[in-house]
Amino acid sequence: MTNSQKPNSVNSIQKELNFSDQVLEKIASQTANSIDGVLSLTGGAISNLTDRFIDNPTKGVDVDNDDNKLSFELKAILEYGKSAPQVFDRIVNTVTRNVKEMTGKEVGKITLNVDDLMTNSEWSRQQNNKKKKD
Incomplete structure (x- = not known):
């Protein structure tokens, strides 16, 4: 009997692998945050309020999971002086x-x-001010 003739072959198993939107957003968020020139991904007012109470690993990312192709929308603060088109690429x-x-x-x-575009020193000051308020 060859592999294709075995009754319980792996090829005959119906398989389906699904990912929640949150998982897809988390991948995009963590990846984008690791890029030189990205200071932070930013969310709207609700996201900013939520972030005071919980760590939001998908902040600043929305995904549309239609037609077998994903569409991501990201909101970010980039580093002033860096080429935004190169950072985007x-x-x-x-x-x-x-x-x-x-x-x-x-x-x-x-x-x-x-x-927004910010220098590293502006970004650091803003983060320090947020920590003092919290």
């Missing part, structure tokens, strides 16, 4: 690769909305 390439490697899913679109 690194985000697109790295997020696309990581999502494909971890999930097998294709990314069809990535949109980056830049909320």
Whole structure:
């Protein structure tokens, strides 16, 4: 009997692997945050309020999981003086690769909305001020 003739062959098992939107957003968020030139992903007012109470690993990322291609929308603060188009290209390439490697899913679109540009010192001051308020 050959492998294709075995009654309980792995090839005959119906398989389905699904990922929640939160998992897909987390992959994109952690990947984007690791890119040089990205200071932070930012969320809206509700996200900012929620972040005071819990760590939000998907902050600043929304995913649309339709038609077997994923669409991501990211909101970010980028580092002043860095080339935004180059930072964006690194985000697109790295997020696309990581999502494909971890999930097998294709990314069809990535949109980056830049909320602000800050120097490292401005960013550090802002973070220190937030810590003092909390």
